[in-house]
Amino acid sequence: MKILSKPDYESLIASTRDARMDWWRDARFGMFIHFGLYSQYGHHEWAMTQENFPIEEYEKLANEFNPKPGAPREWAALAKAAGMKYMVLTSRHHEGFSLWDSKANPYNSVNYGPRRDIVREFVDACREYDLRIGFYTSLMDWHHPDAWKCAYDNEARRRFLDYIEALNTELLTNYGKIDILWYDVSLPMDHWEGWDSVARNQRLRALQPDIIINNRSRLDEDFGTPEEGIHAESRDWEACMTFNGLSWGYLDSEQVVPYSYNVQRIIRMLNSVAGGGGNLLLNIGPAPDGSVPKEAIKPLTDTGRWLAENGEALYGKGRGTIGTNGLCSGTVRGNIVYVWNWIWPKNGSMSLGGYRTKLKKASYLATGETIDFEQTTGRIILKNLPAEVPDKTAGITMLKLEFDEPPKQIFATYFPQLHGGREIDTVRD
Helix, strand or coil: CCCCCHHHHHHHHHHHHHHHHHHHHHHCEEEEECCCHHHHHCCCCCHHHHCCCCHHHHCHHHHHCCCCCCHHHHHHHHHHHCCCCEEEEEEECCCCCECCCCCCCCCECCCCCCCCCHHHHHHHHHHHCCCEEEEEEECCCCCCCCCCHHHCCHHHHHHHHHHHHHHHHHHHHCCCCCCEEEEECCCCCCCHHHHCHHHHHHHHHHHCCCCEEECCCCCCCCEECCECCCCCCCCCEEEEECCCCCCCCCCCHHHHHHHCCCHHHHHHHHHHHHHHCCEEEEEECCCCCCCCCHHHHHHHHHHHHHHHHHHHHCCCCCCEEECCCCCEEEEEECCEEEEEECCCCCCCCEEEECECCCEEEEEECCCCCECEEEECCCEEEEECCCCCCCCCCCCCEEEEEEECCCCCECCCCCCHHHHCCCCCCCCCC
């Protein structure tokens, strides 16, 4: 095939991006799966380097690796129950062990350990549960002899780049339609030219024309990937988050519980990505036998129950943030404001300041039940609210405000000192 220059390649993928990204922009929520030899060691997914394991010692984990049959179905079932729309699996992490029947890399799960194609099981499980499919693929490799020499030795670089492309060609050829190629850690080389990313990504895209690719092969590609922090970007973006702030891989469930997310914190993250126009890719690190770590089950299941009633506020395109009050956060789509209430007011009323657009209707998102309200020049007051929190799953009640037109809201309109001494409202209630 003819290889385009970088500007021509980027122009071409930009012309198809909206169509390829359409499902992803609606999805908003996915599951990351970090699973590999490190899972059975249970210290950290970077243990091989952090603890300076000699390669020959670390390799012994390959024969001990033995996930139970059906483990990927557990991951997919939980993802579906959690309201997630896609999954991304570490097909080969930095340790260099491939989870499929790779001809390019004999160090894999068919030649060692379970003697099974875990990637195949993962793909089948995603399709069974109607989840989009993503493959994480590391550029860094601690096992391959050329993986560090490639930074300065041209022959080693050619061998290593051929190896990387062969691995990804297998992944994008042998498993039917794949939706996401998720690169990670482009070391030791620090530029796309060293990785030959323009040419390789064109050849890989030719295998899967609808695929979307992240920004970690030293090219911008289709979407950004802020890690361990939810930071909105001016482009499509996806915050990838561990479940505990400590490790992507498995840690002892009993000890990691105090550090792990609960349903309330997960919903707070979903609020942030909804308002910022991004996605949340929330990780679990399965146990050595492939089981879902038990500390993740209830928070994710509860999140799914909550989304079943309130998902309208998350899924879909065309969202932004808008002010509400100190007890809530607001997201907006068109004429609708979704009020994410964190602390329920027990005095029967809630005030929202600075709205300049006429409110037509206020209701509970989960039930559609209407809420009494009063609107004045500078305030909306929701009235006759129950004393107890209506939402019983997470204690986070969603309110839906429907306006005549896209709402205009200005913070603290009665307090000129917050606007540089400029009075915003000339009319008082």
